[in-house]
Amino acid sequence: MKAPFSYRTKLLTPDELQKQVARWRVMGKTIAFTNGCFDILHAGHIASLSAAATEADYLVVGVNSDASVKRLKGESRPVNDQDSRSAVLASLLMVDAVVIFDADTPRDLIASFLPDALVKGGDYKVEDVAGAAEVQAAGGRVVINPILNGFSTTGIIEKLRH
Numbered sequence: 001m002k003a004p005f006s007y008r009t010k011l012l013t014p015d016e017l018q019k020q021v022a023r024w025r026v027m028g029k030t031i032a033f034t035n036g037c038f039d040i041l042h043a044g045h046i047a048s049l050s051a052a053a054t055e056a057d058y059l060v061v062g063v064n065s066d067a068s069v070k071r072l073k074g075e076s077r078p079v080n081d082q083d084s085r086s087a088v089l090a091s092l093l094m095v096d097a098v099v100i101f102d103a104d105t106p107r108d109l110i111a112s113f114l115p116d117a118l119v120k121g122g123d124y125k126v127e128d129v130a131g132a133a134e135v136q137a138a139g140g141r142v143v144i145n146p147i148l149n150g151f152s153t154t155g156i157i158e159k160l161r162h
Contacts, residue, residue, distance in 0.1 A: 010090035010097050014109060017060065017099045021113045024058055033115035033131075035062030035106045037069045038085050039078045044147060046092075048121035051145040053094035055117035061089050062109055065102040072104060105130035114138040122147045 012020060021031055032055040038045055053059040063086050069078040078085065082100050090098045101109045110118060110131030118135045124144050126132055132142045 007087060007090035010095065011086055012097050012099050014099055014101070014112060017097060017109075018113050020097060021060075021115075029058055030056035030116040031058050031060060031113070032056035032117040032119055033060045033062065033106075033110060033113075034119040034121070035064070035101070035109075037064045037073065037078060038089055039069065039073075039080055041085075041088055044121075048145055048147065049089075049092065049094055051121075052117075052119040052143075055119055055141075055143055056115070058096040059094060060097045060099065060113075060115065061095050062106040063089065063098060063100050065100050068102055068104055107131045107134070110134060115140060117141045117143055119143045119145060121145045 024031060032052050034049065034052040036045070038061075049059070049061070063082060064072065066078055066082045069082075080088075086098045086100060089095050099109065103109075107130040111134045114135060117140060118129060118131055120129050120143075122144070126142045126144065129142055129144075135142060
């Protein structure tokens with residue numbers, strides 16, 4: 001039988017994240033970071049998170065706060081609150097830490113701990129990724145992973161409405 005595990009140990013504040021990253025770095029480990037709203041988790045998210053996890057020893061996931069999602073996606077979003085979205089992400093084996101951020105982009109969060117790999121999915125260009133300049137200036141990499149077509153939270157919401 002597996003040892004008891006609580007996803008709650010993966011839920012970190014920005015200050016706790018900096019301390020955890022420092023511990024990982026003392027052990028010589030690398031850190032990848034990705035972020036998003038993750039409003040309704042779907043296979044596209046799982047593919048993206050799985051790919052991001054291969055880029056370093058540990059994967060940190062930044063989650064947009066409820067207020068941030070509303071600003072980015074509209075008043076009807078998020079469907080699931082930030083604590084629920086974070087709990088689901090923290091329960092995934094490939095995710096090592098989850099941190100909520102309130103800004104529209106995670107640039108300041110990224111700059112606070114400078115991951116070795118900054119990973120985004122989709123059709124982003126490296127120069128358009130928030131935090132890319134900071135990560136690259138510190139010697140890190142920016143990775144753009146392809147998206148898994150046919151999956152989107154907006155599409156799921158539309159399907160449920162009909």
